[in-house]
Structures are given as structure tokens and as C-alpha cells.
Amino acid sequence: MKIAVPIKFVPDLVEELNIDSSGAALDTSWLRLIINEFDDHAIEQAILLKERGGAEVTIICAEGDGVDDILFNAAAKGADQLVKLMGSDAAMMNSHATARVLADFFKEIQPDLILTGVQAHNDLDGSVGALLAEYLGMPYVGYVAGVTAASGSVIARKEYPGGIIGEMEVKLPAVLGIQAAEQPPRYVAYSKINQVSKTVKIEERAISDLDSSGGATVGRMFKPEPAQRAEIIEGSPEEVADRMVGIFKELGVM
Template sequence: MNIVVAIKHIPSIADDLPVKGNNVDFDSVDFVLNEFDEQSIEQAVLVKEAVGGTVTVVGVDLIGELDNVLHLALAKGADKAVKVTADEPGADSHQQAKWLAEAIKGMSPDIVFAGVQASNDLDGQIGPMIAAYLDMPYIGGVSSVEAAEGTAIVTKEFAGGNAGKYSVSLPIVVGVQAAPKPPRYAPVSKVRQVAQTATIEKISPSADGAGAGLSMKKMAPPVVTGHAEMFTGSSKEVAAKIVELLKSKGLA
């Protein structure tokens, strides 16, 4: 089975996001793999382990640092890694989806996996857009995939613990909410070894534009309308204040 995983390298939200003009200052933030892509890589490798095939991971190299992420994916069980060398840190989802769709088209995939969402999906997620550009169906919010020749059974999650089971004809694009198992761990030694030996295929981005059509007015932290009353002091003092509060409200 020909399995493709489309990934997104996104600004890390572990730290504050600096602003330049009316957008994030992409030159001064760290980029990390979208957390849902870790789930989708795991799901892809699980399908390969169940039915055989190859897993190709493909992403847009926005800042010239995608190799680290691709090496990690290879160490976790992906077979091939491809990057679209764009060098455009602020490329939106539409543009990335367009480039990725063009890269994926020639791979004749049976299943394309993508993370269900990313925190910077201002203009929507790449998964449904890749599906639209490739004229394939899309199903997202998926938490399990059992593939067979030409078909798959997928479980899609809804709110409140509800889910639905769907039968799909391949090829299809699947937005992964969570893999059935926690993403596997790749030891640093293995990632280093992969980094020394792996070949990453490079694809130049086509000139074909697909702008999001959004005029950015402003990017700023939320205007705070309310804020928690903060307990200060040492951890012990904080604990004492919380316990006192709970006791005063009859909750402890």
C-alpha cells in the first residue's frame, strides 16, 4: 500500500509569539512539527505494519530546518522523506496544500494522512484542501484506520465520546485526530543514524499560487477581559492558599 503523510512545520507556541507588522514574526520563532502530525505518522506506520507498503512523509520546508522532523519520521518507521523547498516561513495552509498536492499527485497514493488540524490553520487545514486539489474524498477527526486492498474502515470521532464507523474506497485523504496507540518513541541514537544515511528528496515549489484570500489586519495576544486572581509565593504557600479557598467553599 502506498501511504503518504503530509506534515506541517509550525511556529512553536511553547514561547511567546513575537509580532512583526500585522502577523507573527516568523523569522524569530522556533518551528516544530504539528502535534497532530505525530499522531498521523504513527497511524501511517501502523497501517504499513498491518498490510505492508511504504510510508512517504512530505512537508514544505519553510525555514530550511525540516530535515530534523523528516529524520525523526524516518526513525519512527517512515520509508521515504520528501520536502518542498519553499523557504517561505509565512506560507499559509492554502499555499502549502497546493504545493503538497502537486508533490503527492505523482506518488499515486492509496491513503494520504494529515494531522486533523494545526494551531496556525488560520485559513483552514491542509488535509481537506489537499483532498480538494487532488479530487479525492476527505474524512477527518479519525482515530483508527484498518486498511485492506482498495478499501479501509475508519473511525471518526464526534463530540461527547460519540464516533462513527465509515467504509471508504481508496484513494482517500484522512485527517488524523489520534492514532489508536500513543506515537512510538525513536531513540536519539537512531535519529542520528538516520540523519547520517537518509536521502531526502527535494522538490521545488511550483509557481502555481493558491493564496488564502485573507487580508491580515492585526495579529495580537487576546485582549484580556478577565484574569484569574493569582496566588503568589512558594509552591507551599500556593498550595496552602488553594486548600484554604477550597475549605472556605466547602470543597475540601
């Protein structure tokens, strides 16, 4: 089975986020990027599938700071191919553009199963997985928390509110949005990553033109602003009740 795991980097929330002078985007000069947590789970799920029944795992990521380290980290876990998408705007792609670029690539390499993180905290125009499935004409199941390989299909496990667990068979090829792998992403020792970085090659692939259409346009980005209307009412219960009645009358709801 050929498994492809497209991953992406998102702003690390350990750092304070600032908005740039345009007022519609994050200030990238202070930004530190980290792998999207759900994508990390998608990698883990792919490695688990490989360990259980054999698979060829390809990890794909757009170029950027720290991307090589994460790709080598995945290789140290057991990923077979590492692909880096090159292009000046690669890191700034929205979900639509990303999905289109990936779709072109996947039409070429023909994976049986595509695992993506089900979401990322900076997705503004939907998750990549669902869009990708649409462009490739494949079935999509999101919020998956466990995958088992069957012949010509996979069984995807989903957890529903109230402790209900659903299992569904998905015909391959398919795209799954991973919410959680069956086990937390494993730790890889530094010595292993160093070793891998000396032997494993990252394949670089140029992106031609980006098509971002269908995405959202940010009008204004801002930090939470304290509401102006809040009023703290102090005093005895009677006084508070009197004041509230007064307010309700002022507002015309009483």
C-alpha cells in the first residue's frame, strides 16, 4: 500500500502572536512555525499502518524553516520518501491552493491512501483533506482516530460524542482526515535523526503557479477586544436586583 501524508506548518502558539501593519495578517517576523499537531498524528498513523502490514510512506511538506528537520524526523520514524514543495509562496498557500498542488502531485504518484491532519488552527478556508478528496474524486472521512488496513479498503474508526465509536469501511484510494493516531506520536532520539539526515535524501519539487481561488480573503485581523458594554453591578442582592430592573427598562425589554 502506498500512503501519502501531506503535512503543513502552523504558527507555534508558545510565541506571542502579533498582527502586521496591514492589519490583515500575522506579523511573520516574530513567527515561529511548528508542525500542525494533527499532521503529526497522521504521520504516526501512517507509520503504524506500515509497521502492521507494510506500506510505502511518503511525507510531503512545503518548504520553510525547520521543514527538513521534521521530514528527517518522520524518516527516522519509518517514512520512506520525503518530498519538499519548492516555491517562493509555498509556505503561504491557503487550503485551496495547497489541495490543488497536492492533487496534481498525487495524480502522478497515485497513492492508495492519503492521510492528512483533520484540521489546522490556521485553516481559513476549510481543511485540506476534504478539498483534496474533491479534486481527486476520492471518498473522504474526517475526524478519524484509528485506521486498519483491509484488502482494497481501510476501516476508519471515528469517535462520536457520548462514547459512541463508529467503524466504516472506505474503498481505496481515499483521503482520511486524522484527528488522532492510535497512539501518541512517538519520540525519536536525536542520534537517530542525525543518522537519517546523513543517509536519506529529500526530493525537492517545484510548484508552478498557485491557484488560490475559492479561498477566503481576510478583511481584518485583530486580537480580542474588551467589550465596552460590560458593567459590574455591586451591592446587596436587593440593590443589584433594583439596578438590573432599571437596566432592563432602559433597554426596553421590560
